[in-house]
Amino acid sequence: MEFEAVVGLEIHVELNCATKLFCDCPNRPGDEPNANTCPTCLWFPGAVPRLSRQALEKAALVCLALDAELQPRSAFDQKVYYYPDQPKGYQLSQAHLPLARGGNIKITGEDGESQRLRIHHVHMEEDVAKLVHEVEGRVPISLVDFNRAGAPLVEIVTQPDFRTPYQAMEFLKALRSQVRYVGASECNMEDGTMRCDANISIRPCGTMQMNTKVEVKNMNSVRHVGDAIAYEMGRQIAAVQTGEAVVLQTRLWDPDKKATLPMRAKFEAPCIPDPSIPAIELSSEWVERMRAGLPEMPAARAERLVQQYELTREEALLLSAEPETVDYFETLVAQGVAPRMGLHWMTTQLLPAVRERQQNLVTSPVTPMRLAALLRLLADDAINAKAAREVLTTLFTSHETPEAIVQAQGFSQISDRTAFDDIIDRVIDEQISAVANYRGGQERALGFLVGQVMQASRGKANPKVVRQRLLEKLDEAR
Amino acid sequence: MVMDPIFFYRNPASAVAEGTLQGLRVAIQPNLAVEGWPTEAGSRALLGYTAPEDATIVRRLRAHGAHLSGSTYMSELGFGLVNSRAGAALQSREADVELVLDFMGEGRLAAAGAGVYGFKPSYGLMSRYGLVGLTPSMECCGVLSADLGGIRAVLQAVAGGDGLDFSVPEEEAPDFAPQVIDPPMISVGVLAEARGGLNDGQNEAFALASAGLAEVGFAVREVSLPEWSLFEVVHRIVGSVEASSATGRYDSVRYGPRAPGAKNWNEMYLLSRGADFDTLLKSYLIQGAFFQFESCEAFQDACRLRARLVGEVQRLLSEVDFLALPTVLDGVASVAGASILLDATYTAFSSTLFANVTGQPVLYMPPGPATEMGAAAGAAGGACGLQLAGPRLSDGSLLALGEYLQSTGRGGE
Structure with a gap:
């Protein structure tokens, strides 16, 4: 019997707000432990939660980016459970009246066809504190860091539309791209600003059964999500085939063992309306104002890149996946760099160099203005490509302008067509066999001769001019 | 060490600010945060807890020049009146105003016990920031005083939003300036079902009090709320769930x-x-946890019922300006006892808890010896004060009504 997976995702996205969700403490979980706390996020007696307007706005932008429908009225509930990571006995979340319902993300499936994966709802909630388990002497101790307690989150709950690990991974990549476009979060699974749990069950292909599901947590990358779903599908299929029941439970992904391991029985905490936080009422005018503030989203931007810069669809999709990348590209073009040249240099030189240095395009010292200045020198034949690559390397460590670096390191090339005639004549005289090969129809021999001239000019000659002049001389001498 | 008979904590300092409350001595309860004061809210669970900052109410009282006398003994987290000394500082004249948590009528019944006025403000009139509470949607700080002017001055000073409690509406706080009362222009509905639990003496006293309202010229008529008995059910379920959380x-x-x-x-x-x-x-709390974990549907039903009851009271208050209800006082002695059961507590507060469900303001008027109510109640061996209730955020008008009645010698000393 053939089986297929039925998978739904629950994705937590930590909003990059200045403050926490219900108090004015800085939203910087990475600071010195417990530096960002107050009576409210420590839930001292008498604390009153106050919903952050910025968090509401950023959460609303996420909903709009995902095509989810913002609800006129939403409200917070208390998810009641006792655990040391939240000191008031409940987590504030939106169980009954979420901020938005519906929504979807389009991906390109493995068959190349466009697929629409549906979102059930999007709700806001607070993050919990971080537990650090250590051993003091021989005594195990647990420390609590409240910096993260009350950090603003949105949770995106999908429909069980996923059948393959590939779909889940593509969905997450597209989700990350769209949320990053609206500037609401960095959405980085490695540092925990995006977290994904997967609810996985299996059923015989062609049926509509909904069988016992298993929740899998602790996937720290998009790749892990795919691996965990693939593993869990295999585990459940093997269980069913040997007559074993699939047990409703929560399992943890172990990236070293590449397996899911049982964590606990699935626990559903009761949710009751919170009496302290007023309901959120959104007017249609407010929603429209937020919608008007949405930037051009990835799909639309890719479409425009194709039209405006004559890029291929694949090139446009690659560029537009990350807002920083496409912003960088369009700044280069606005600075007079030919689109194709800009794309070529970004994808083959800049992005690998930035990655190698563990930087990103926003923080890299190679700003689009500096790279544009360099590429203009190349386009104007003031330097050759080899020199441009060396200048680019220097730009990562030097504050000088590309022009100054070219000057200081003597990278300027000479494009006068007769400037290197002496060298060309000498090379033709000395390289008798290469000249003979060229004349015998071996085009590759011309490249060798150009290289010899370039070497003799110590890189200062413009290879295009050298090539042209060589051709003229070889024709003359024939 | 001899235990203070009234005060859990006495303030060694005196007031420093000038203002509208200068010279006014205000006793609070240890569930209202005052920086550096023990804030144990009558519970061993908070033993040793000292507030790190002032509650908004405290900050405003101090800013207006009030002197905080200290905090008086209270029931555990303000639930009921067991072990509470609410009202005692007024009786012993050690305070001019007392703030007493009103979750099911504690403020009003404590006022009744002390023979003073008790005001339960509207939900959302005062910031709850720094109030160590039990049921955020129902409780508030009741204001007790022998002088309605003292209650007015305190409400004027502490009411309104502070940006720290978003349940306080953004619109301006009610105006507490004195208002002219023209009795024939004001209608008062006497709630028929609220008389259900009264004994003969109490019934007679309440009838006289209602007649007294008519005598001074108010348009008094009987109104009906057939679902009156549901207030207690709703309060028990919603209140216990909120308390459990x-x-x-x-x-x-x-x-x-x-x-x-x-x-x-x-x-x-x-x-x-x-x-x-x-x-x-x-x-x-166990009852609340039961509804949270085992019978959430009953809790959801109670929430729906609550909305219906709020709607019903709004309907009544679109027909009349204020409601008049009796306050049964003879439960006060038992609820202040050392041990008490849940059912008995709810029975004792059955005449007052409606307003905590609806969030509307209520003024408790004590039966003064000069009034018919006081005399009749005394004769019948029971006591029965008058509660006047208005629409939410009509606190200023309600106080004006009370002051008018005070000036005519009705419903107060």
Whole structure:
């Protein structure tokens, strides 16, 4: 019997707000432990939660980016459970009246066809504190860091539309791209600003059964999500085939063992309306104002890149996946760099160099203005490509302008067509066999001769001019 | 050490600010945060907890020049009046105004016990920032005084939003300036069903009080709320669920005694909470946890019923300007006793808890000896004060009504 997976995702996205969700403490979980706390996020007696307007706005932008429908009225509930990571006995979340319902993300499936994966709802909630388990002497101790307690989150709950690990991974990549476009979060699974749990069950292909599901947590990358779903599908299929029941439970992904391991029985905490936080009422005018503030989203931007810069669809999709990348590209073009040249240099030189240095395009010292200045020198034949690559390397460590670096390191090339005639004549005289090969129809021999001239000019000659002049001389001498 | 008969904590300092409350001595309860004061809210679970900052109400009282006399003994987290000394500082003339948590009518029944006025403000009139509470949607600080002018001055000083409690509406706080009362232009509805639990003497006293309202010229007529008995059901379910959630934070980790012998944190929570809370509150919390974990549908029904009751009262208050209801006082003695059961507590507060469900303001008028109510009640061996209730945020008008009645010698000394 053939089986297929039925998978739904629950994705937590930590909003990059200045403050926490219900108090004015800085939203910087990475600071010195417990530096960002107050009576409210420590839930001292008498604390009153106050919903952050910025968090509401950023959460609303996420909903709009995902095509989810913002609800006129939403409200917070208390998810009641006792655990040391939240000191008031409940987590504030939106169980009954979420901020938005519906929504979807389009991906390109493995068959190349466009697929629409549906979102059930999007709700806001607070993050919990971080537990650090250590051993003091021989005594195990647990420390609590409240910096993260009350950090603003949105949770995106999908429909069980996923059948393959590939779909889940593509969905997450597209989700990350769209949320990053609206500037609401960095959405980085490695540092925990995006977290994904997967609810996985299996059923015989062609049926509509909904069988016992298993929740899998602790996937720290998009790749892990795919691996965990693939593993869990295999585990459940093997269980069913040997007559074993699939047990409703929560399992943890172990990236070293590449397996899911049982964590606990699935626990559903009761949710009751919170009496302290007023309901959120959104007017249609407010929603429209937020919608008007949405930037051009990835799909639309890719479409425009194709039209405006004559890029291929694949090139446009690659560029537009990350807002920083496409912003960088369009700044280069606005600075007079030919689109194709800009794309070529970004994808083959800049992005690998930035990655190698563990930087990103926003923080890299190679700003689009500096790279544009360099590429203009190349386009104007003031330097050759080899020199441009060396200048680019220097730009990562030097504050000088590309022009100054070219000057200081003597990278300027000479494009006068007769400037290197002496060298060309000498090379033709000395390289008798290469000249003979060229004349015998071996085009590759011309490249060798150009290289010899370039070497003799110590890189200062413009290879295009050298090539042209060589051709003229070889024709003359024939 | 001799225990203070009234005050849990006496303020050694005197007021420093000038303002509208200068010279006014205000006693609070230890559930209102005052920086540096022990704020144990009558519960062992908060033993040793000292407030790190002032509650908004406290900050405003001080800013207007009031002197905080101290905090008086209170019931555990303000639930009922067991072990409470609310009203005693007024009786002993050690305070001019007392703030008493009103969750099911504690402020009003304490006022009744002390023979003073008791005002339960509208939900959302005052900031709850710094109030160590039990049921955020129902409780508020009641204001008690022998002088309605004192209540007016305090409300004027503390009412309105502070940006720290978003349940206080953004619109301006009600105006507490004196208002002209023209009795024939004001209608008062006497709620028929609220008289259900009265004995003969109380019934007679309340009838006289209602007649007295008509005598001074108000348009008095009987109104009906057939679902009156549901207020108690709704209050019990919603209140206990909110209380169960609100007390989840009392885990003995940061304050409060930690029970010995626990093998892990979960056991520590269970043992400490079991040892720290008294029987009455514990039974209430267990009831709330039952509705949270085992019967959430009943809780949801209660929430729907609550909305219906609020709507019903709004309907009545679109027909009349104010409602008049009796306050049964003879439960006061029993609810202040050392041990009490949950059912008896609810019975004692059955005449007052409606306003905590609806969030509307209520003024309790004591039966003064000069009034018909006082005389009749005394003759019948029971006591019955008058509650006047208005629409939400009509606090200023309600006070003006009370002051008018005070000036005519009705419903107060």
